[in-house]
Amino acid sequence: MNKPWKVALIGAGNAGEAIISGLLKSNVYTSKDIQVAEINDDRRKYISQTYQVTCFKNSRDILSFSDIVIIAVKPINIMQVLQDINSFVKTRKVVLSIVAGIPIAFIKKHLSQVFPIIRGMPNLACSVGEAMITITPAENVIEHELKIATDVLELLGQVMILEEKYLNLATALNGSGPAYIFLIIEALADAGVRVGLPKDISIMLAAQTTLGAAKMVVDTGEHPAKLKDKVATPGGTTVEGLLKLEDGKLRAVIISAVTEATQKARALIPT
Numbered sequence: 001m002n003k004p005w006k007v008a009l010i011g012a013g014n015a016g017e018a019i020i021s022g023l024l025k026s027n028v029y030t031s032k033d034i035q036v037a038e039i040n041d042d043r044r045k046y047i048s049q050t051y052q053v054t055c056f057k058n059s060r061d062i063l064s065f066s067d068i069v070i071i072a073v074k075p076i077n078i079m080q081v082l083q084d085i086n087s088f089v090k091t092r093k094v095v096l097s098i099v100a101g102i103p104i105a106f107i108k109k110h111l112s113q114v115f116p117i118i119r120g121m122p123n124l125a126c127s128v129g130e131a132m133i134t135i136t137p138a139e140n141v142i143e144h145e146l147k148i149a150t151d152v153l154e155l156l157g158q159v160m161i162l163e164e165k166y167l168n169l170a171t172a173l174n175g176s177g178p179a180y181i182f183l184i185i186e187a188l189a190d191a192g193v194r195v196g197l198p199k200d201i202s203i204m205l206a207a208q209t210t211l212g213a214a215k216m217v218v219d220t221g222e223h224p225a226k227l228k229d230k231v232a233t234p235g236g237t238t239v240e241g242l243l244k245l246e247d248g249k250l251r252a253v254i255i256s257a258v259t260e261a262t263q264k265a266r267a268l269i270p271t
């Protein structure tokens, strides 16, 4: 990317802030390349003060500025945003929705013009450039338009193009996933405290261990079970711990959590 594509972000809550912060940390973007529409007064003030980006209350004020519009509001608020885009965008412009559970067909149905729509699911790790971002382009998205979106998103993490039928499933895995991992890190840190480690040391040990294990899976491409076996020395400490995790049905509980989250994603379309 020679110069950054101008980004108009609608909704600067947790997800929107992660995108702003990740783009600015990439050193490709400056605050002048991003404009934000945020309806919540306190939030707008916080975002403009923290990131020095121009913030408006209404999305109509930022739509003409951008090469790409990113919608990051809750599902219940998407209709208002689509109405604004309908009314105020007069040229063909990439619309990337990261709204959970909202299919491309729903967005198309409520946009009167033929916009190139991309549905995506990032996660909070956009803020540190390590997100897993799954996307589906609508069939009318041309190569150049997909490139605009991937140029932006690749600054925030790994991008994977998937068929739309997988997007609700990905929402439950890579969208919600950081929350599950945070809980596991917290539990590991609590365990460290239980056996006598100071809390701050325990959190650091748990977090860096999680990071290292994830990096090994990504970098080696090895099956996690194979890597697990390399840690579990026969007759050693790890296998005792693994037995307890299996006793507690950790694997089954995680599978149920992602299954529940998938069902919720499927039920999010506003009526």
Ligand SMILES: NC(=O)c1ccc[n+]([C@@H]2O[C@H](COP(=O)([O-])OP(=O)(O)OC[C@H]3O[C@@H](n4cnc5c(N)ncnc54)[C@H](OP(=O)(O)O)[C@@H]3O)[C@@H](O)[C@H]2O)c1
Residues within 6 Å of the ligand: 010, 011, 012, 013, 014, 015, 016, 037, 038, 039, 040, 043, 057, 058, 059, 072, 073, 074, 075, 077, 080, 081, 098, 099, 100, 121, 122, 123, 124, 175, 176
């Ligand atoms: N959080 C995540 O980790 C994550 C990850 C991937 C995808 N997502 C998706 O991203 C979307 C936002 O999630 P979130 O967690 O960031 O929610 P959030 O923290 O509630 O942020 C949404 C923000 O958008 C504002 N808003 C509502 N209507 C608006 C409008 N018409 N124009 C401008 N701003 C408007 C909201 O204001 P009010 O609070 O006053 O309504 C709120 O500040 C959701 O659809 C979610 O599924 C989230």
